[in-house]
Amino acid sequence: MTAPIDEGYVKYQSDWIQGAPPDEGIVAELDRWRAPLFEAGLIGHDDTHDVGFGNLSVRAGGEEFVISGTQTGHLETTGPEHYCRVTAVETDANRVHCTGPIQASSESLTHAALYALDPDISAVVHVHSPALWQRCRGSLPTTKPDVSYGTPEMAHEFERLWRETDFPNCRLAVMAGHADGLVSVGASLEQATEAMLALYRS
């Protein structure tokens, strides 16, 4: 998503080095688990606002992860040219360092905040769904409504949820301050994706 971040916050900045695509095996797995999310409309394109939504990532050693590129939501299938490796994140400066054929999603900061919660988190799924957001806000672990995505405050909110709620077990959270936004985490892409799809089907 490219919706503007609230005034008063440092704007998202991407330090992008154009380079080789991520490993083919990683890309194939990302595309495999993206497919059912796209089919369910949890990743896609908002024609009204002409903006893509939803993204997924997988840890690629240490703090690094591979994430879908910016403005790829409309694509039915994805290839190596649509993914980027995030090599470092400066949360307080809202700055992401990434390398690949396409810039990382502007929601990389949210993904980074989730990986920082636990070394066992190896995959992150972020979707948009008005229906799930309305239904689950407040009943699933939910970040505070006055906290915008892509901010240091959101990272702290996820830490709070990880400590104080069922988030580590249910693997799902709602972002009340990010319209229609939900996240899931897992030890694998399969686990993170299945958590979201199970919610969608329930």
Ligand SMILES: [Zn+2]
């Ligand atoms: Zn979003």
